[in-house]
Amino acid sequence: MSTETKGTGTSRRGFLKGAAATGAALGAAGAARAEGDPLITEVQEWASGLGEGVDATPYGMPIEFEGDVVRRNVEWLTADTISSINFTPIHALDGTITPQGCAFERHHSGAITLKKEDYRLMINGLVDTPLVFTYDDLERFPRAQQTFFLECAANTGMEWAGSQLNGAQYTHGMIHNMEYTGVTLRTLLEEAGLDAAGDLKDKWVYVEGADASSNGRSIPMEKALDDCMVAFKANGEALRMEHGYPVRLVVPGWEGNMWVKWLRRIEVMDKPVESREETSKYTDTLEDGTSRKWTWAMDAKSVVTSPSPQMPIKHGKGPLVITGLAWSGRGAITAVDVSLDGGVTWQEARLAEPGKPMALTRFYLDINWDGSEMFLQSRAMDDTGYVQPTKAQLREVRGLNSIYHNNCIQTWHVNANGEANNVEVS
Amino acid sequence: MSKFPKFLMAASVATLTAAPAMAEKLGLGRTATDSEIAAWNLDVFPDGSNLPAGKGDVWTGEEVFAEACAVCHGEFAEGAGNWPKLAGGADTLDHEDPLKTVGSYWPYLSTTFDYVRRSMPFGAAGTLSDDDTYAIVAYILYSNDLVDDDFVLSKETFLDVELPNAEGFIVDDRAETEYGSFTNRCMSDCKPGTVEVITTVVFPGDPNSGFDATPISQAVMGTAAATPAEAEVTEAAAEAPAAEEAAPAMELDAELVAKGEKVFKKCKACHKVGDKAKNGTGPILNGVYGREAGTVDGFKYSKPMLTAAEGGLVWDETELSGYLANPRKYMKGTKMSFAGLKKDKDIAAILEFLKSHSQ
Numbered sequence: 001m002s003t004e005t006k007g008t009g010t011s012r013r014g015f016l017k018g019a020a021a022t023g024a025a026l027g028a029a030g031a032a033r034a035e036g037d038p039l040i041t042e043v044q045e046w047a048s049g050l051g052e053g054v055d056a057t058p059y060g061m062p063i064e065f066e067g068d069v070v071r072r073n074v075e076w077l078t079a080d081t082i083s084s085i086n087f088t089p090i091h092a093l094d095g096t097i098t099p100q101g102c103a104f105e106r107h108h109s110g111a112i113t114l115k116k117e118d119y120r121l122m123i124n125g126l127v128d129t130p131l132v133f134t135y136d137d138l139e140r141f142p143r144a145q146q147t148f149f150l151e152c153a154a155n156t157g158m159e160w161a162g163s164q165l166n167g168a169q170y171t172h173g174m175i176h177n178m179e180y181t182g183v184t185l186r187t188l189l190e191e192a193g194l195d196a197a198g199d200l201k202d203k204w205v206y207v208e209g210a211d212a213s214s215n216g217r218s219i220p221m222e223k224a225l226d227d228c229m230v231a232f233k234a235n236g237e238a239l240r241m242e243h244g245y246p247v248r249l250v251v252p253g254w255e256g257n258m259w260v261k262w263l264r265r266i267e268v269m270d271k272p273v274e275s276r277e278e279t280s281k282y283t284d285t286l287e288d289g290t291s292r293k294w295t296w297a298m299d300a301k302s303v304v305t306s307p308s309p310q311m312p313i314k315h316g317k318g319p320l321v322i323t324g325l326a327w328s329g330r331g332a333i334t335a336v337d338v339s340l341d342g343g344v345t346w347q348e349a350r351l352a353e354p355g356k357p358m359a360l361t362r363f364y365l366d367i368n369w370d371g372s373e374m375f376l377q378s379r380a381m382d383d384t385g386y387v388q389p390t391k392a393q394l395r396e397v398r399g400l401n402s403i404y405h406n407n408c409i410q411t412w413h414v415n416a417n418g419e420a421n422n423v424e425v426s
Numbered sequence: 427m428s429k430f431p432k433f434l435m436a437a438s439v440a441t442l443t444a445a446p447a448m449a450e451k452l453g454l455g456r457t458a459t460d461s462e463i464a465a466w467n468l469d470v471f472p473d474g475s476n477l478p479a480g481k482g483d484v485w486t487g488e489e490v491f492a493e494a495c496a497v498c499h500g501e502f503a504e505g506a507g508n509w510p511k512l513a514g515g516a517d518t519l520d521h522e523d524p525l526k527t528v529g530s531y532w533p534y535l536s537t538t539f540d541y542v543r544r545s546m547p548f549g550a551a552g553t554l555s556d557d558d559t560y561a562i563v564a565y566i567l568y569s570n571d572l573v574d575d576d577f578v579l580s581k582e583t584f585l586d587v588e589l590p591n592a593e594g595f596i597v598d599d600r601a602e603t604e605y606g607s608f609t610n611r612c613m614s615d616c617k618p619g620t621v622e623v624i625t626t627v628v629f630p631g632d633p634n635s636g637f638d639a640t641p642i643s644q645a646v647m648g649t650a651a652a653t654p655a656e657a658e659v660t661e662a663a664a665e666a667p668a669a670e671e672a673a674p675a676m677e678l679d680a681e682l683v684a685k686g687e688k689v690f691k692k693c694k695a696c697h698k699v700g701d702k703a704k705n706g707t708g709p710i711l712n713g714v715y716g717r718e719a720g721t722v723d724g725f726k727y728s729k730p731m732l733t734a735a736e737g738g739l740v741w742d743e744t745e746l747s748g749y750l751a752n753p754r755k756y757m758k759g760t761k762m763s764f765a766g767l768k769k770d771k772d773i774a775a776i777l778e779f780l781k782s783h784s785q
Contacts, residue, residue, distance in 0.1 A: 074633045079498075079508035080706055082695055083548070109545065110694070122458050122466055130458040137454045162625035170633055191451050206469060212551035214544050216469065265466050273469045276541040280532045283595065289520030291531075295598040310632065337611070342621030345614045375621055381611060389608045397603055401524055413623065422627040426617070 061101075069093070071102050074170060077158075082110040083213075085152065087173030090303075090325065091310040095352075096177050096360040097147070100240045103176035106152055106256065108213030111242040114262055119210075119246050121188075121230070125267035126203065128193025135232070135246050141183040141191070144229055146252075147359045149177040149327045151298045153255035153282050153404040159391070160400050163411075163422040167310040171410060171422060172303040175327070177360035180250050182231030185224050188266070197268050200225070206273050207249055210264040217258045218272035219251065223296075227252045230263060253329030253358035254296040255404070257282050287399025298329030300388050301407035302336055302363070302380035313418030317371035322349075326361045328382035333361040335381045340367070342375030342411060342425040343390070349378070374414040375425055391424065468544055472534040474584045481580035482561025484568040490558045491565045493754065494547045497696070497707055497761055503527075503569040507707070513569035516590065529570025533592045535584065539563050549695035550765055678782055686779025689772045693764070699783045708762060715777070715784035717741050730759040746780070747773050 035041065062069065073086040088104040105111065116135040124130040152174035158164040165171050189205070197203050205224045208216040219228070229250040232239060239245040244261025251258045257277055272278065284292040304324040307313050313320060326333045333355030337346040352362040363378070380388040391408035413423040470476050482490075492501060498509040505511030515525025524530075528538050543559045545551045554562070564579040567587060577583075690699075696708035703710045709722035720727045720735030727735070734757060739745060749756045750773050752766040767773050 080695065109548070109551065122462065124458055124463050124467055130463055131455040132458045132462065133455040140454055141452065163627045164629060165633055166627045166630055167632060191454060212545055267467065267469070271471060273540070274472050274534050274537055275469070276537055279534060279537050280526065285519060285524060287520065289594065291595050292598050293595045295600065299600070344617045344621060346612070346616065384605070385609055386605060387608050387611050393608065400522070421630065423623045424625040426622045426624055
């Protein structure tokens with residue numbers, strides 16, 4: 001198998017000859033050979049009549065043919081759909097920005113409706129002046145804007161015990177990547193004044209949301225002052241309800257649970273709260289029964305989004321685009337390798353753009369598929385020198401019960417028909 | 427041991443490149459009042475600081491738990507359905523499938539108190555008194571065999587209880603145990619022999635194979651993010667006149683139905699309506715208006731409900747209004763752990779909403 005794309009099926013004659021020999025394309029190609037493709041030779045309705053006016057769709061949605069590119073949940077994973085999760089259709093997307101309307105949701109007490117007029121943000125605790133901001137106040141602070149991925153700590157968590165769910169959407173879809181606009185957390189903390197906190201090195205901030213779960217988390221002051229953001233826009237428009245409208249916290253590179261939605265309070269403290277979400281959940285149990293806590297950073301990870309179980313190869317042998325996503329919560333992606341043979345040999349993929357810190361990176365590998373089976377894998381490297389591990393490497397350190405932070409190399413078995421399945425290989 | 431993982435104390439991995447530098451305070455916002463801070467600043471710490479006054483004993487806790495919690499967490503905190511188990515699981519953390527409960531896993535009692543007071547019961551958060559919260563936590567401790575039945579939990583006795591797994595946690599050590607060894611970027615001959623499949627997918631096919639994959643129409647998608655309910659309501663209202671021919675009409679006030687939909691949020695944790703509705707913690711409510719009580723297939727009703735059903739209870743406007751105003755007063759021993767709807771207009775709205783799902 002070679003990665004060269006030239007030489008096969010590129011000339012028109014080659015296309016017609018090749019298509020005639022391929023069962024799947026026989027009908028259309030046969031007609032085309034005889035008298036030309038009617039889609040070309042006959043005047044079509046859409047090329048003759050008129051389309052919709054500019055007042056038909058004040059807010060545009062994807063065309064109906066893309067109606068299956070949506071978030072999906074897996075009903076039996078959780079007790080009900082209110083404290084639950086759904087998955088981004090990463091298998092069907094390209095580029096790196098996740099449209100808000102299909103970016104995954106995770107709620108602990110459901111997605112609430114909170115008006116800007118009813119929104120209040122309090123900063124209290126070890127600050128010079130405890131403050132309350134309205135939404136309008138937040139828009140008057142100097143703004144910051146940057147793109148970050150958000151990954152749920154439980155993304156790929158089902159896969160610890162073996163290959164479970166059949167699709168990149170389900171195994172890796174608890175992730176999205178958006179361009180956020182807001183105010184840095186540092187700006188707001190400094191407005192309240194941090195002199196009262198004394199030495200900032202061992203201080204914490206506690207952040208909580210306005211929903212019933214409150215989802216409180218303790219964040220070390222160093223991180224709070226480094227790059228956290230209080231965001232009110234994503235991908236240029238207001239946050240969606242399900243992502244915390246009107247205001248959410250952005251904690252770049254760290255597990256999604258800390259990105260508190262409907263952010264209502266920031267408390268400066270001299271110790272962590274040890275809330276439910278940082279003790280009973282989002283802690284990683286090791287083989288001997290002890291558990292890691294404060295496992296905040298999301299390590300480097302990648303996945304081939306196509307081909308994948310929901311994106312089989314339908315065109316037969318010949319030119320094939322292998323593509324996927326890579327990210328690291330500890331820096332920028334520097335390279336992604338792809339293996340077609342289950343990890344025996346690797347070749348470096350092409351990054352669509354140089355990796356940006358704590359944001360998704362798109363990779364491509366253009367091959368000439370010879371129609372033989374493949375064990376497709378991808379492997380991410382970040383600028384700390386970290387190389388995405390295999391599941392076996394992770395299990396060796398952690399055992400099988402960690403639930404969270406599974407950033408192992410994923411394998412898709414692609415058979416000669418182009419169908420892909422989730423497998424685990426030796 | 428350092429309080430923070432090493433990587434964090436190293437130079438920051440990245441900073442906001444275009445972050446504004448503030449010369450001085452902008453004077454935005456206003457000072458928070460003491461009562462505002464008191465209302466929101468509820469966090470309780472492992473050392474017991476910020477605990478409120480009050481107390482609760484095990485037996486009171488058992489009663490409150492039965493009313494407010496047992497519907498999801500089981501009479502003995504053993505869990506119902508897929509909902510969390512709160513008791514048991516001692517010494518299972520190194521087993522293949524550990525059972526993580528307050529008794530077996532949670533390191534600090536403060537977390538239980540903090541969480542119950544803030545976020546429970548599911549669908550009625552923030553309604554428990556501090557005494558009831560103390561009592562529930564005392565009962566959870568008792569269910570885990572961690573206190574005797576005469577135990578009274580209060581600010582004063584809080585630190586007498588140490589949870590078994592208090593010492594079971596270590597601070598993230600990936601920097602020491604993983605990062606140094608995950609650095610080998612092998613490009614060829616990386617594995618000996620041929621690659622073999624160890625496991626194939628456990629749930630083949632699309633997990634949503636039952637999902638209706640017909641394209642979502644513009645109309646529904648347009649409202650999906652903000653108010654999916656409104657589309658249904660509009661449909662229900664639109665269908666109402668057509669139904670007149672077939673059955674005696676229930677005239678619907680579309681506006682009231684929409685209000686009822688909002689009120690129904692209080693019920694959604696346990697009750698489902700609509701095409702895809704199934705029994706949950708509570709029975710499915712399609713057709714509940716005018717239905718004979720206790721007749722949903724596959725739902726396990728409480729004894730009092732079954733008795734009332736035998737007595738011929740039918741969910742008409744009067745009965746539903748009475749039940750929803752104060753469930754436990756209306757029917758002693760009902761499984762429905764819901765405080766009730768205080769406002770008549772909320773009851774009227776929800777009845778209209780339930781009617782719209784009973785056509």
